[in-house]
Ligand code: C2O
């Protein structure tokens with residue numbers, strides 16, 4: 441039903457405001473796509489397809505050469521095309537998403553960031569286990585408009601492979617800049633990757649635009665709930681069509697770059713094979729019919745392309761409410777991508793496996809320390825303050841020490857969510873092993889860098905602070921909540 445509605449929307453048959461009926465004051469002023477033109481601002485290869493949809497395209501790829509990837513990264517505004525209409529977005533070196541960076545563990549990555557925005561920015565390599573100090577993954581760096589910063593990371597040679605991503609992290613502007621278009625994928629490849637017909641990146645983002653294609657203003661309520669854009673894009677494209685060969689086994693790397701929207705990926709019930717989430721690999725490739733990704737999570741999937749036309753959608757995910765307002769994510773399915781598989785499938789395509797080291801399991805250990813980390817939303821201090829979002833009762837202060845850990849320790853943290861909304865918690869530098877949800881032990885070895893903490897519930901993780909002294913952060917990856925203060929410092933020494 442909603443597909444029909446969205447298709448009608450793409451064809452310009454109904455106004456965009458009609459698509460957000462029952463929202464929480466989110467209705468925009470009638471921006472509606474024309475849906476008949478290919479994109480700009482993404483790598484070549486885009487082509488128009490019939491039925492009012494744009495062709496598939498992926499961000500350009502930058503490969504490490506001889507163990508080194510050097511990137512010039514310019515953050516600036518750009519004009520692109522979404523659904524056949526000009527849109528004024530933010531871009532990395534002219535494209536949104538930015539280029540995909542492909543490296544292997546052991547490689548060195550150097551990024552020269554230049555800020556041509558009108559607000560401060562910086563860069564975070566989300567999920568990479570690299571130092572938070574020096575020219576590394578330091579979230580406290582502030583790059584003023586017109587200025588630059590040189591980052592230099594070495595990916596450890598025993599780093600997990602998988603899909604990671606990069607985005608700005610300047611406290612207070614993160615949600616605006618990420619939803620505006622500043623995000624890109626990082627792929628760490630296996631030395632011996634499974635043979636696939638295609639290895640694709642699918643960066644999912646959402647954005648709201650005004651009638652004239654500008655980024656829509658955001659209300660205090662949007663920020664409190666976490667904004668969900670009216671337009672859900674894949675690689676910057678509105679509901680593109682991917683033409684490919686039926687029966688081909690493809691690897692799909694889906695990045696949830698949305699500020700607040702949870703994705704529940706569904707290929708109309710067609711089984712997919714889950715290789716891993718974030719840097720955490722499944723013990724064995726696992727058949728699934730759906731995958732839920734909190735903001736910031738990535739899924740690494742194998743898909744055998746069905747013959748004919750199939751739609752990849754995201755199904756509603758209820759992530760709770762604040763005061764009387766319910767988050768819009770619980771409402772309707774949204775079409776992400778149409779897959780058209782042509783030709784006759786080969787007989788029983790082989791199902792590739794993924795060899796690799798068995799992930800470490802911290803569960804048999806006794807943690808050096810256990811702590812509760814309490815997440816809350818409450819009435820803000822002062823006049824007109826809306827709600828406050830806090831960790832252990834405090835809003836973010838970069839000068840304060842919140843969580844001091846000892847290098848070499850394994851700690852167990854229980855995130856306790858006292859609020860009525862879910863909070864996807866992200867720890868920089870060190871991956872987290874989920875050991876319990878709402879007190880129930882999990883099965884299998886689940887390594888993540890974003891863990892969902894359900895409204896009124898708990899999620900318990902273990903973290904091995906093996907290396908990298910320095911100061912970094914843990915925060916909610918509903919990036920509006922991070923900007924509002926749901927972030928704490930973590931000091932390892
Ligand atoms: Cu993807 Cu601290 O963020």
Ligand code: CU
Pocket residue numbers: 862863864916917918921922926
């Ligand atoms: Cu949150």
